[in-house]
Amino acid sequence: MALADYNKKRDFNVTAEPPGRVGSTATGRSFVIQKHAASRLHYDFRLELDGVLKSWSVPKGPSFDPSVKRLAVEVEDHPIDYGDFEGIIPAGQYGGGTVLLWDRGTWAPVGDAAKSLAAGELKFELQGEKLQGRFVLVKIKERPGRRGGQRLGPEDRSWLLIKERDAHVRPETQWSVTEAMPNSVATGREMAAIAAASDRVWHSNRDRPDPSALEGARAAALPAKKVVPASTPRR
Ligand code: MN
Numbered sequence: 001m002a003l004a005d006y007n008k009k010r011d012f013n014v015t016a017e018p019p020g021r022v023g024s025t026a027t028g029r030s031f032v033i034q035k036h037a038a039s040r041l042h043y044d045f046r047l048e049l050d051g052v053l054k055s056w057s058v059p060k061g062p063s064f065d066p067s068v069k070r071l072a073v074e075v076e077d078h079p080i081d082y083g084d085f086e087g088i089i090p091a092g093q094y095g096g097g098t099v100l101l102w103d104r105g106t107w108a109p110v111g112d113a114a115k116s117l118a119a120g121e122l123k124f125e126l127q128g129e130k131l132q133g134r135f136v137l138v139k140i141k142e143r144p145g146r147r148g149g150q151r152l153g154p155e156d157r158s159w160l161l162i163k164e165r166d167a168h169v170r171p172e173t174q175w176s177v178t179e180a181m182p183n184s185v186a187t188g189r190e191m192a193a194i195a196a197a198s199d200r201v202w203h204s205n206r207d208r209p210d211p212s213a214l215e216g217a218r219a220a221a222l223p224a225k226k227v228v229p230a231s232t233p234r235r
Contacts, residue, residue: 002052005076015093018081022051025080031107031126032083033062035182037191038097043178045072045161047124049113052077058161061102062131065172066163072137074157086186086194098195101186103130110134123164129185130177133168137161 003020012019030048035041036057043061046053056072063070086101105128109116116122120139126132140158163169170177183190189197 002050002077003079006078009076009094011093015090017085017089017093018079020079021081023080024048024051025083027106029106029108030080030083031103031105031128032101033103033128033131034085035061035100035102035191036095036097037100037195038089038095043102044075046078046083047107048080048083049117051080053080053083054117056137056159056161061178062135062161062163063172064131064133064163064168064170064175064177066165066169068172069160069162072159072161074159084186086184087197088195098191100184100189100191100194103128103185105129105131120159130181133166134164135161136164 002022006020010017010019025048028048032046032053034044034046036044040059043058045056045058045062048054055075055078057075058070058072060070083104084101086099088098089096091097105126107127108125110123110125113122113124120141122137123134124136125134137159140160184194187194
């Protein structure tokens with residue numbers, strides 16, 4: 001299952017991040033970049049493909065400069081629902097910290113996306129609110145024999161995110177998109193304002209109604225034994 005890793009890393013009784021479900025947006029080709037102040041700040045770069053968000057963690061974020069190669073570490077696929085999220089992941093949870101919706105839009109692969117991904121070189125065009133034009137993700141190839149046939153560590157999930165030459169190119173020394181445009185495309189907020197707000201903390205009981213607010217509700221002791229029919233599916 002495409003989202004098994006995603007589900008395994010999260011306790012959905014504690015975090016209200018959406019449980020992994022394969023889905024689709026209207027275009028089927030959305031992209032999103034979430035600026036994530038976790039233990040270390042990074043930018044989560046996500047491309048919708050085959051019902052999930054293929055994801056890379058980019059420590060320094062994207063650049064409009066083709067001479068700048070940004071490390072992009074491949075991480076687990078995320079559900080499409082994740083692409084709307086901006087807010088706080090509770091401390092102690094996987095990825096605990098603040099998430100800012102930094103860019104969003106649509107993308108178009110050059111050639112066959114699934115084949116290009118498998119081959120370790122994916123060329124694509126972005127139409128975002130901040131990022132536009134052609135980019136490439138290139139997988140870093142381990143030098144043969146360097147590790148004596150050992151199973152590779154996190155390095156074998158390392159890619160580079162590079163701007164390709166087109167009309168949108170800008171030298172990093174003159175203009176940095178991450179510095180010039182730090183705020184949320186969804187709310188215009190900066191990271192500190194999101195961290196200080198409590199409106200979007202993901203609590204597992206966020207959508208649960210308060211039963212005591214119901215008309216005619218009365219308090220009662222819990223049953224001695226939890227009654228759960230054997231056929232009840234677990235969420
Ligand atoms: Mn992250």
